[in-house]
Amino acid sequence: MIEVVNVNKSFASNQVLDNVSTKFETGKVNMIIGQSGQGKSVLAKCIVGLHEVDSGSVLYDGRDFSAMENHDRREIRKEIGMLFQGSALFDSMTVEQNVMFPLSMFTKMTKKEMQHRADFCLDRVNLLGKNKLLPAECSGGMQKRIAIARAISMKPKYLFCDEPNSGLDPMTSIVIDNLIREITYEFYITTVVISHDMNSVIEIGDNIIFIYKGQNWWSGDKKSIIQTENPEINNFVYASEFMKDIKASMQKKV
Amino acid sequence: MAAIKEISINLALRMKILSNIGKYFLMLSVVFTRPEKMKIFRRRLFQEVQNIGINSIPIVALLSTFMGGVIALQTAANMTSPLLPEYTIGYITRSSTILEFSPTIISLILAGKIGSNVASEIGTMRVTEQIDALEIMGVNSLNYLVLPKIIGAILFFPIMLIFSIGLSLIGGWLSLLMANLSNTETYIFGLRSFFFTGDIGYALVKSIVFGFVIVTVSSFYGYYTKGGALDVGKSSTQAVVISSVVILICNFFLTQMMLL
Ligand SMILES: Nc1ncnc2c1ncn2[C@@H]1O[C@H](COP(=O)(O)OP(=O)(O)OP(=O)(O)O)[C@@H](O)[C@H]1O
Numbered sequence: 001m002i003e004v005v006n007v008n009k010s011f012a013s014n015q016v017l018d019n020v021s022t023k024f025e026t027g028k029v030n031m032i033i034g035q036s037g038q039g040k041s042v043l044a045k046c047i048v049g050l051h052e053v054d055s056g057s058v059l060y061d062g063r064d065f066s067a068m069e070n071h072d073r074r075e076i077r078k079e080i081g082m083l084f085q086g087s088a089l090f091d092s093m094t095v096e097q098n099v100m101f102p103l104s105m106f107t108k109m110t111k112k113e114m115q116h117r118a119d120f121c122l123d124r125v126n127l128l129g130k131n132k133l134l135p136a137e138c139s140g141g142m143q144k145r146i147a148i149a150r151a152i153s154m155k156p157k158y159l160f161c162d163e164p165n166s167g168l169d170p171m172t173s174i175v176i177d178n179l180i181r182e183i184t185y186e187f188y189i190t191t192v193v194i195s196h197d198m199n200s201v202i203e204i205g206d207n208i209i210f211i212y213k214g215q216n217w218w219s220g221d222k223k224s225i226i227q228t229e230n231p232e233i234n235n236f237v238y239a240s241e242f243m244k245d246i247k248a249s250m251q252k253k254v
Numbered sequence: 255m256a257a258i259k260e261i262s263i264n265l266a267l268r269m270k271i272l273s274n275i276g277k278y279f280l281m282l283s284v285v286f287t288r289p290e291k292m293k294i295f296r297r298r299l300f301q302e303v304q305n306i307g308i309n310s311i312p313i314v315a316l317l318s319t320f321m322g323g324v325i326a327l328q329t330a331a332n333m334t335s336p337l338l339p340e341y342t343i344g345y346i347t348r349s350s351t352i353l354e355f356s357p358t359i360i361s362l363i364l365a366g367k368i369g370s371n372v373a374s375e376i377g378t379m380r381v382t383e384q385i386d387a388l389e390i391m392g393v394n395s396l397n398y399l400v401l402p403k404i405i406g407a408i409l410f411f412p413i414m415l416i417f418s419i420g421l422s423l424i425g426g427w428l429s430l431l432m433a434n435l436s437n438t439e440t441y442i443f444g445l446r447s448f449f450f451t452g453d454i455g456y457a458l459v460k461s462i463v464f465g466f467v468i469v470t471v472s473s474f475y476g477y478y479t480k481g482g483a484l485d486v487g488k489s490s491t492q493a494v495v496i497s498s499v500v501i502l503i504c505n506f507f508l509t510q511m512m513l514l
């Protein structure tokens with residue numbers, strides 16, 4: 001479980017996070033949703049320590065991460081897998097080398113074992129056979145999937161995905177969503193997914209928090225998000241005609 | 255009012271320089287830690303020797319040969335007094351090559367080549383979040399990226415120095431022969447006269463210091479790049495300018511310390 005307690009973060013005079021507190025449960029897909037520019041990515045980066053919080057704390061299963069020195073943080077980070085919004089693949093390495101990189105750095109696996117693990121991870125994102133390509137030779141959606149394969153290669157205890165399915169077609173999106181859900185349940189890990197995509201929210205969101213103006217504006221699960229009367233949520237959830245129709249048809253059934 | 259504004263700008267600039275120097279040494283303290291895995295470090299070192307070293311050989315070779323040639327020609331052309339013996343040409347070519355040309359001028363040229371290369375490589379990794387990705391995995395990104403570059407430079411720069419001195423002396427010899435200004439025997443006699451072995455040591459120390467400066471200063475500007483692709487370009491320009499300036503300053507003090 002990851003606990004976020006009263007986290008504040010400003011860039012110069014721009015207060016991005018305003019006293020955010022929340023809990024991300026183990027064995028569940030925890031979703032952070034919200035409009036563009038509301039501080040979702042900054043929240044995730046504060047949690048993993050890429051941004052220093054101004055005040056507040058972050059606890060990984062009770063371990064106070066924000067109070068640690070860099071050296072101790074690295075030990076926790078070895079248990080973290082993260083998918084960045086921009087993929088962040090190492091562009092001097094091939095697809096396979098990207099996925100094997102954390103393995104070669106932190107495990108005593110032989111070349112063969114690493115290869116095996118890389119193939120397994122690439123297979124899960126439907127990329128087996130693209131091992132020798134360079135990231136620059138892959139499409140944006142492929143890069144995303146490679147980054148997911150890299151994030152899960154170390155069997156992380158905590159998995160962060162910043163917009164895992166932006167830039168993917170609906171089919172691949174569903175594959176990725178299912179993958180995230182599967183590994184969360186299968187390995188009983190703490191997964192945090194940032195998303196705009198209402199489809200995935202409804203599909204895989206066990207716990208949902210809605211970030212608005214840098215605050216934890218609303219939290220709940222997927223049932224309550226459909227039914228809530230909170231106007232900001234409704235604006236967000238029912239931004240499209242399609243979702244409005246769904247709501248109307250659901251209300252008819254009731 | 256204008257004066258106050260100027261003073262405050264001046265002060266801000268000085269604070270910035272001071273804080274950058276502090277940040278630079280802090281960076282070095284993170285760089286110099288034990289690598290996570292020796293095997294990976296060796297692989298990275300190999301890459302960097304290739305990248306920083308081997309890839310610089312052509313330009314060093316070209317420059318050294320031609321500069322050696324020019325130094326010899328200039329000396330010969332300026333020796334109008336009949337009192338100066340002909341072997342002075344060899345002597346001066348050797349001295350200027352060992353003392354200044356090969357360690358300093360070549361380092362300045364390499365500051366342009368290696369500096370921009372290192373800063374833009376690391377800067378690009380910064381703005382595309384690759385450095386963040388390393389950190390998230392639990393890798394000490396400074397140690398992983400920069401230490402192999404430093405060790406690579408420290409290993410390579412002395413080799414480059416010897417290579418450059420050799421080619422430069424050969425360049426001088428060839429140019430004299432081609433212009434018919436001297437002969438092989440006199441030139442070699444000049445090269446060997448008043449030879450002081452300490453000079454080579456002095457040049458080696460210089461080249462190691464300059465190699466270290468180029469790589470660390472450029473890594474610094476690359477690593478702390480903020481923003482996007484445009485800022486990577488700016489960092490890489492800054493890396494070249496600042497490492498050249500630092501080389502010149504170090505050169506001054508090293509010369510003072512070691513030759514006087
Ligand atoms: N490194 C930074 N320096 C300064 N300001 C930043 C930085 N990163 C983010 N911000 C600011 O923080 C705010 C929130 O940005 P953030 O990236 O968290 O948005 P987001 O919710 O992830 O949006 P999106 O859905 O578009 O990715 C923005 O106003 C942005 O300008």
Ligand SMILES: [Mg+2]
Pocket residue numbers: 040041042085162
């Ligand atoms: Mg974002």
